[in-house]
Amino acid sequence: xxxxxxxxxxxxxxxxALVALMFAITQLPDVIEKARPELLLLLVIYxxxxxxxxxxxxxxWVCGLALDLLTGPILGQHALxxxxxxxxxxxxxxxxxxxxxxxxxxxxxxxxxxxxFIVFWIDGIIGPAITTWTxxxxxxxxxxxxxxxxxxxxxxxxxxxR
Amino acid sequence: xxxxxxxxRPIIGRGPSLGARFFFLAILSIAVMVLDHRTxxxxxxxxxxxxxxxxxxxxxxxxxxxxxxxxxSFADRARLREExxxxxxxxxxxxxxxxxxxxxVEENRRLRxxxxxxxxxxxxxxxxxxxxxxxxxxxxxxxxxKGAYDGVYEGQPVIDAFGIVGQVARLDMFSSxxxxxxxxxxxxxxxxxxxxxxxxxxxTGQLGTLSLPFMTVDADIQVGDLLVSSGFDGxxxxxxxxxxxxxxRRNPAExxxxxxxxxxxxxxxxxxxxxxxxxxPRGAASRDASMTDTAAEPSLSNPPEQQSTATPPASQ
Numbered sequence: 001x002x003x004x005x006x007x008x009x010x011x012x013x014x015x016x017a018l019v020a021l022m023f024a025i026t027q028l029p030d031v032i033e034k035a036r037p038e039l040l041l042l043l044v045i046y047x048x049x050x051x052x053x054x055x056x057x058x059x060x061w062v063c064g065l066a067l068d069l070l071t072g073p074i075l076g077q078h079a080l081x082x083x084x085x086x087x088x089x090x091x092x093x094x095x096x097x098x099x100x101x102x103x104x105x106x107x108x109x110x111x112x113x114x115x116x117f118i119v120f121w122i123d124g125i126i127g128p129a130i131t132t133w134t135x136x137x138x139x140x141x142x143x144x145x146x147x148x149x150x151x152x153x154x155x156x157x158x159x160x161x162r
Numbered sequence: 163x164x165x166x167x168x169x170x171r172p173i174i175g176r177g178p179s180l181g182a183r184f185f186f187l188a189i190l191s192i193a194v195m196v197l198d199h200r201t202x203x204x205x206x207x208x209x210x211x212x213x214x215x216x217x218x219x220x221x222x223x224x225x226x227x228x229x230x231x232x233x234x235s236f237a238d239r240a241r242l243r244e245e246x247x248x249x250x251x252x253x254x255x256x257x258x259x260x261x262x263x264x265x266x267v268e269e270n271r272r273l274r275x276x277x278x279x280x281x282x283x284x285x286x287x288x289x290x291x292x293x294x295x296x297x298x299x300x301x302x303x304x305x306x307x308k309g310a311y312d313g314v315y316e317g318q319p320v321i322d323a324f325g326i327v328g329q330v331a332r333l334d335m336f337s338s339x340x341x342x343x344x345x346x347x348x349x350x351x352x353x354x355x356x357x358x359x360x361x362x363x364x365x366t367g368q369l370g371t372l373s374l375p376f377m378t379v380d381a382d383i384q385v386g387d388l389l390v391s392s393g394f395d396g397x398x399x400x401x402x403x404x405x406x407x408x409x410x411r412r413n414p415a416e417x418x419x420x421x422x423x424x425x426x427x428x429x430x431x432x433x434x435x436x437x438x439x440x441x442x443p444r445g446a447a448s449r450d451a452s453m454t455d456t457a458a459e460p461s462l463s464n465p466p467e468q469q470s471t472a473t474p475p476a477s478q
Contacts, residue, residue, distance in 0.1 A: 080195070
């Protein structure tokens, strides 16, 4: 039986977002530091798909702003990138939900690439941007994380709501 | 798959349309970015918002802090005695050096009085701990546990026991971001200690390297030269060690030599750093200002100017 959105409590969305924010500032070993997955963005996409009434555009924007406050060079950079990704996700929400998982992962890959590009672009506007290829690594690791995250969160949502 | 746990009711037809909301928030983000980048209007708002988010920093830092506390409070007796002995030895050496220093300070003061230009020597300092939270993987920034609440200001110099570490780049309520001198967006005016040649030391984005792009091929600079801060930016007080020169490559066909230097501060190993309140007298500050044409005396009232002097390569 599909889980309806009423059963997904807003607290769950907020708690996962807070955990993802903490993950974004946790120190990792140097080797994987540069490939840190964009967990918060994946969560924004996931909740935009499965709970669009709770996780709207404003939610995505606030998440991005929080990330700016904790890490970014200026306010609004990640907020804008998060907003654009959330907008596209909402726009194609009905279609993306019925995609097979590999197709969905591919779409998420494109969204992540777009996100990274926007951040890169704004970096370039405000100062010398970092142009090493390693800054695109998070796109790859995040894409690989997507199926795992979906499986985990779907199971969690179903079990706790039965 | 997301399909299983999805809500399939239409989301259209409630409130403003998706496009309108997107448009509004996008305009808002761009406005925020422009205001934050070009002006200081958002400073207060950001400090308060970051205060609300500070618990996240504290929670992430907590395990490391707890572990440090644990290891230090259960350190065994033998090690403590050893450490104590070593520190006592160090203190003795430092005292002996200080005897000499006192005399030099006095002499320096008298000489400066003669020249009617007294540079501040008594400086206020505050020890800050580096928090174990990562700021950004691709920038050389660290977060320290002192912020606006402790009187820290933007553009404040940060040093450690060996040299200049960087300056406060973004101020939060209870913590602040420090930009290291090796960050690609940072530049610091330096002077060769041996002969007083002035130049700029730019960060390269690599932790162990600074580059001095404006040294002409015939400039008198050698490997091993000590670079100290010249104080011409009005941010870093003069005379603090910054780096030692590691490479000098001269190609007669070019105007500038390739000069690289290694920072003296232990940028990747520090646990604690020192915040500095240099008390530059007004006269000296205006003298500096005339030379760099933008610098001003460090104070809370004009952080934007200080920021801009320290980061000339950032395109405005």
